[in-house]
Amino acid sequence: MNPSPTSAFESNRLIALASLACLALLQGCAPSQEGADDSEKAFIGWDDLPQILEQIQAPTFPDRDFEITEYGAVADNATDIKPAIDQAIAAANEAGGGRVLIPAGDWFIAGPIHLKSNVNLHAAEGATINFSTEPKDYEPLVYTRFEGTEVMNYSPLIYAYEQENIAITGKGTFHGRASRDNWWSWSKDAREHINKARQMAEDGIPTTERVFGNNTGLRPVFVQPYKCKNILIEGVTFRDSPMWFVNPVLCENITVREMTVIGLGPNNDGCNPESSKNVLIEGCYFDTGDDCIAIKAGRDADGRNIGVPTENIIIRNCKMLEGHGGVVVGSEMSGGVRNVFAEDCVMDSPHLERALRIKSNTFRGGFVENIHFRNVTVSEVADAAFRINLYYWGQNGDHYPTVRNVSMENVVVEKAPRAFYFHGREELPIQDVLVKNCQFNNISQPSVITGIENLKFENVRINGQPKNQ
Template sequence: MPLPVKHVSAALIALACSITLQTSNAAPDSGTIGWNDLPEILAQIVPPTFPDRSVSVVDFGAVADNSTDLKPAIDAAIEKIVELGGGKVIVPSGTYFIAGPIHLRSNVNLHLEKGAVINFSVKPEDYEPLVFTRFEGTEVMNYSPLIYAFEQENIAITGQGLFHGQASRDDWWTWSDGARPNIERARQMGEDGTPVEQRIFGDHTGLRPVFVQPYRCRNVLIEGVSFRDSPMWFVNPVLCENVTVRGITVQGLGPNNDGCNPESSRNVLIEDCYFDTGDDCIAIKAGRDGDGRRVGVPSENIIIRNCKMLEGHGGVVIGSEMSGGVRNVFAEDCVMDSPHLERALRIKSNSFRGGFVENVHFRNVKVSEVADAIFRINMFYGRQRGEFPPPVRNVSMENVYCGKAPRAFYFHGLENHPITDVTVVDCVFENVEKPSVLTGIQNLKLSSVQINGMPKSR
């Protein structure tokens, strides 16, 4: 049963009622954007800065005994630094336990010093009251993410410490088995246009919270810290602008343990990060189905570089929740090194989810091996079919090496709305077992491509 309204933050209900969102479903061609445009996009991504002042959680009663609840101290420290006009909240070395979420506020840099570990509670009730959030692309009122910010500016999570979600098969991860009816109920509410403040979940309904979610925030920095064992996705900026994710380590092999998922966000840089995940390492999203089209905000200007990716369903992925569209994605100078990685570059949607994908560029990537196709575009993802065929256009792969793969390419587009303008240049794929699958695609160009030592052109 859903929670009564009294368990939902009244302030967030008011905000949910008042938010005005872009509703256009149009997907005009924004023109061809390529590598020459990258410097101009990068110039728009500037990490926030903070006043040169700090407070320590120890001064507000924090005890590093992995037992005393850190939440009162960290909340008080955040409140104090806000009163002072902003700055750094320091968590010194030591192991802490926190029975609930951390809610960041404008002009606050939460800084974990080297050797600091924050272990989060796995009790769902500790993440009440419910907050305005997205679950797999659908807006709902649900348990708070473990670290959350709503409509804040100039926020950061920095340092060399570890945030440990402590999720396991004994708690959060078990929810993936029985949550389907409630997940479908949430999606149907999105299709029906039910006001978000009435989409009340929590109460063990199976909708797991993500680890870090800045929601409708500007000027976000997440740098240096490590994250382990999230209930759901790890880092998920939603409807944000100007986001830098730099030098983080993400480890978690649980269900839906995606590493970093920018969603309906603009001007995002992900660099020098390490991902070892139970799902996609990086997945770019933009809302799902009718609810995603209602919001109608794309993810755009997403830059990924110098990252290492190990286990996961995909290295760089677009979709499948991309109903608002995705454009201008650049991924370069990455290493993908695990026999359990399934794909290097993947784009996935279907004609029910819709959306659009344009200007996606992938270069200078070394892949040891994949368990599926090196490069996969699938417009028949899942079982849904509808009236919103997703256009995919202007996608390139350049200077990519893969040592082993079942297939080089798996392109499965809609015959009446084919994938268009895909270019693969200067790539070497070795130990490829099967022929590529090429259906529903127009204007595929291969130049200086070798598969098992044989040149391929088209």
């Protein structure tokens, strides 16, 4: 006999509660009980920001330069400078640290840059480093992630594995040269191989046996420190990445300051801290083909099995133009995300789709808590200004996501189809969302609000009218 809708709902609710209990055990605490005091929920808010900031310190480097011209590099945009950069990085590392200097000029590099501990890769003002678009130049394959799934794949254009005290600085430009004629064209035909990688993760196949590359369509990201500590990215410009731009994975203590990211290709996310801790992103400029900043924590089985959340992310004084979202959590966030603070930002493009967005589903699962967004001006978005969707892509499974303690304060949106789109799970609703001192102007459609508990509006106006509970 098929279950009635009511019994099916109750079954899903029990699954959701069991999922929450397991998640709580993984976090080392018991799930909060109905009617429990708020202090037991370990909510983190703006008052906790100074303490988190104290944990983020940019690395420093010895005052020694290793100029790549001393190792044979020629600025003719034709001669491969990879051998010279590799030698300069090795020399700086062996000397105990220093700055690998790329002077002004147009440079060509046929392959990736692999950073080593205590090395600051510095592109001087007027320097443009043009990367090869030939996939074989990014072999041998390295241990990496593709959209939250661990694989052996082409090397990121700038990569570091298990290094400490590394930096990419200067006023120069790193140009990935991706276009519809090379890397970006792969997005249309890669689905079979992407699904294969995800199924390998579900089946528990070791990462070293998940071998891709070989034109399978899994594009490399631009910058990926992997299992690294003490990272600085400052001042530089990145253009036209094959995939995501800056994607620290399993890293700690990261400062990204005054970086410019420009690329309107498929999946051209700007900055994606993933399964990483203590990250400051400030004074940056994003004009992207996907999310400007997307907080991630691994996908599906890999995200749950590795079980490392992303936490303590501070975003401030950034400018976002084109993109799917300004500040986004998900959707690859199966390991969980907590303590994200975004403030004093400007979002200024009719082609930006959302200002604040949280996305997951019952296949990806994960937890999201303590997400705070304030003092942001938004000229226009093409979708809802504030969106939480726990039915993302319509995928379903037994891993119920939890979302709680989310706030938006002092935000002005000049134009949007909707102010809010909250689509939570009735079995395990979104909890504790506060919208305070916000104005939403030129709103053309009503908000969608389902599957949410303890939603509060304080001094919120939509088209000049007070928003009631």
